[in-house]
Amino acid sequence: MTVNVPLRDYLRTRRSVGIGFLRDPGPTPEELEEIITMGVRVPDHGKFVPWRLVVYSGEARARAGQRLADIARRNRPELDEAGLDIERRQFLPAPVTIGVVFSPRPNPKAPEIEQLLSAGAVCFNLCNAAFAMGFAASWVTRWFAFDPEAQQALGARAGERFVGFIHIGTPSTVIEDRERPDISSIVTHWSE
Numbered sequence: 462m463t464v465n466v467p468l469r470d471y472l473r474t475r476r477s478v479g480i481g482f483l484r485d486p487g488p489t490p491e492e493l494e495e496i497i498t499m500g501v502r503v504p505d506h507g508k509f510v511p512w513r514l515v516v517y518s519g520e521a522r523a524r525a526g527q528r529l530a531d532i533a534r535r536n537r538p539e540l541d542e543a544g545l546d547i548e549r550r551q552f553l554p555a556p557v558t559i560g561v562v563f564s565p566r567p568n569p570k571a572p573e574i575e576q577l578l579s580a581g582a583v584c585f586n587l588c589n590a591a592f593a594m595g596f597a598a599s600w601v602t603r604w605f606a607f608d609p610e611a612q613q614a615l616g617a618r619a620g621e622r623f624v625g626f627i628h629i630g631t632p633s634t635v636i637e638d639r640e641r642p643d644i645s646s647i648v649t650h651w652s653e
């Protein structure tokens with residue numbers, strides 16, 4: 462067995478970088494295409510491709526944020542200007558965000574939960590692909606991944622929902638690791 466040292470070291474140490482620490486430069490269009498090509502290379506029982514992606518980049522990020530602020534203003538009239546500004550900035554400062562849309566294809570061959578898991582795999586694999594291309598990333602949902610009106614405003618169609626927003630950019634700081642589970646507390650060796 463030959464150990465793939467760079468891959469092993471990456472998997473041992475990988476971690477997300479929060480949206481607030483993602484800056485320019487972001488991926489070029491060619492790099493983004495590469496990230497997406499690698500990112501969607503995931504297990505997919507039945508090959509139904511039960512997911513698709515929506516990219517927010519450039520000035521579209523501010524327009525997406527404004528849509529969220531408009532919805533938030535209607536639903537939460539108590540929000541002040543500072544609160545609305547948080548919504549306007551949801552897709553800033555990360556230079557690129559990829560929304561992962563779960564698009565179920567009803568079929569007995571692959572129950573919906575398996576299709577959903579495949580969409581989750583896309584989310585995490587996009588993070589890994591971003592790191593492979595020299596960037597940092599974070600998988601985030603936030604309220605608008607659960608609000609039907611906001612999801613539609615951000616590009617989800619009938620019957621679809623967002624399962625993650627993958628924010629990608631250059632890290633502005635080195636993030637310390639967070640606590641990881643002790644594997645002895647989560648692993649049992651079945652021996653009945």
Ligand SMILES: Cc1cc2nc3c(=O)[nH]c(=O)nc-3n(C[C@H](O)[C@H](O)[C@H](O)COP(=O)(O)O)c2cc1C
Pocket residue numbers: 475476477478479599600601602603604624625639
């Ligand atoms: C499905 C999902 C949704 C998440 N949504 C949020 C979120 O809305 N806000 C947040 O601060 N972190 C959210 N996180 C957590 C971030 O990804 C966080 O950066 C992560 O726990 C860091 O772990 P890592 O360093 O091992 O990648 C979410 C994680 C997952 C898996």
